[in-house]
Amino acid sequence: MSEEKKARQLRLALFALFVVIGVATSTWVTRTPALRDALHASTEQMGLILFGFSVGSMVGILSANWMVERFHARKAIVAGMVVNLAGLALLAVGAGMAQVAVVVMGFMLFGVGMGWADIAVNVEGGALEKMHQRPLMTTLHGCFSLGAMLGAMLGTLMAWCNVPVMWHLLGVVLLGALLTASLVRRVENHSAQPAAGEVESAHGGFVLNAFKDRRVLLIGLFALGLALTEGAAHDWLPLLMVDGYDFSNAQGTLIYMLFTLGVTVARFGGQWLLQRFTRLALMRASAVLAAVGLLVVIFAQSPVGGAVAVVLWGLGAALGFPLALSAAAEGDGNSAQRVGAVASLGYVAILVGPPALGFVGEAFGLRLAMLPVLAGCCAALLLTWSFKQQPLQLREVKHTKS
Template sequence: MNHSLDRRQIHLWRIAIYFIFALPGFTIASWVSRTPAIRDTLGATTAQMGWIIFGMAVGSIIGLLVASHLIAHKGGRFVMVAGLMISCVGLVVIGLGGSWLANGITVFVGLAVFGFGNGICDVAMNVEGTAVERAAHKSLLTGFHAAFSVGTLLGALAGSAAIKAGISVPVHMAIAVVVIILSILFLYRLVPAGTGKETAGDTMAPPMSARERMSVWKERRTVLIGIIVFGMAFAEGSANDWLPLIMVDGYKTTPAMGSFAFGLFVAAMTIGRASGDMLLDRFGRVAVLRASALLAIAGLLIVILGQNYTVAALGIVLWGLGAAFGFPVGLSAAGDDPRGVAARVSAVATVGYLASLVGPPFLGLIGESVGLLRALFIVLIAVTAAGLLSQAAKPIGEQKQNP
């Protein structure tokens, strides 16, 4: 599978995957940028919006859990395209429910559909990313995740422009859908068919049964990689959900300065991921994961114990740089074995998203009692565990040579 590709085809495949990684980021930012307008149209309270947004979490988890089975039967390219198209349907429903219909249940359903499409696309594009890495013989996955961040930034800027131009939510969602569909029509031809697909004709690696695909959750290496990803995704998700409030409540700063602090975190993560491939090729996964854990630990300690905003800002930059690598490097490690690659990437991605979705609300509950700054000690423990288990991400071939 994909063994006959020449250098030019691999290069085009790689370029296509960069753009495909950016598309889900663009769609997510398109929705997020219009949440205030949708909330006002629905007349929803914060708690009601929380339940509506939960639809996306439900859809995402279902998508992540079924993705490996879909990829095994249909291949990564098919699932990526299907996921993006399903996401487009979700965006249309969100646009209608959050504006003309003004119906919270419709928005919930739209977000569930949107989340499902994003979930299956996320696993498929990471499976494609690990396949491109093997074909190109170099680390690429952190760069692909940097492209996701760039897509998110572009989507946020487009959303801001749409709001300033007075474009309605349904029209904005429709424009986003057109951008996604036109991108898919151009890009899918550059991606080889069948990545991750398991066929009975492959005598070297017979296809996994559904039971075998589920059994990867019991594999020691996959479980350890999952813990690494959980710790780092928890560190990332906690910043995404709480950092502005942490700075406002913990350092008595203005909301604008809290938002600026979050911008520092996102910028540090994007820079880290953009440079990650070069660092991984030079130093290897284990060294990079250990260094990133140390950076995140140092950053969290500075934020927790810092006495002023300027010192805390330095900690936020270190926290962002440290959190940048765990998720993509963990997914890359999960994809080492071509047989069952979709099942393992799906399992590790599911753990990462659970950490991002479940971890921050848990942090909020703890923060209610002890304050958000002190609650960050829980994140610190998770990151420390990830750093201590970094050895599990060593490439399979190296593990066999150096037991």
């Protein structure tokens, strides 16, 4: 098999894996109103339940780079998907039993597996992008968003049909397991062989070593601010629409689909945009769109206006994180370490930040709980002006035909 054919198969496998991860993530998000009702939980209690996801995610994120370095990307992806789907199955059973402790345990396992799989796929994608000098990360994350949209559509259908959360999620677990078993065989560890002198200690210092480089730290902080805007929507948008605008559970799920649609369209258009605009310009545009969308969602008086603003929110949240990963992959040295470090910081924002918003939402309502998210988005925008003084290589990646 030719190298180009192998690379094409690897790209398709990585794309499909991110679709599976996206489906698994969004399909339970769309059922959070039903999950809350089944567990008889308040908004604050839901925040505590989701904290199990945060704890698991932190464990997965902080150990993912070590796993990739020690066991290589393919084994890290396999382990991540197995633990991820096992956690989703446990979450499903806990929802059916109305047992909060079981649901929390399921969220923890789901978070660990997601951290491992996401970081490993991103590291492998960054290595492939650098190797072939063609845009990949926006499309890769577009596949996650496509999966999230498909999962949201499935969740909407299940909500309309009043299908119990347990049977809905167990069906997703079965489908995800079958697809994962077929896809992981095509992953060949392009990130597994660092050049001599590139390998840092794999015990605890992997991420911190990368952030000693001011260039990587700036990219990581930008990724944190924009990733939080995406994570907040994934965790809270359906409930925000239900509690903040008095939409029904099914309508709240439908509006979440609008968000995922905006993210998906922007990410699949990312390669086209990179051929016409600089990466820095797209980073700034992303922050502006997300900030405007959040501002309207927080303060709009009209439910229709709030729902429409969700699309702007999604368009803005779409490109910031994958563009930051592409910027981290460029340059000499250990690109896998840089991508892993920036991805870790972004996923901390996506997975750990949003559950804390539940405490703010309990006190002030979920709409005002989005104010810290808006602040993070504005901080990321301001941060882009410091990029001029840093060699961030925020240019377009050279495009070549496949």
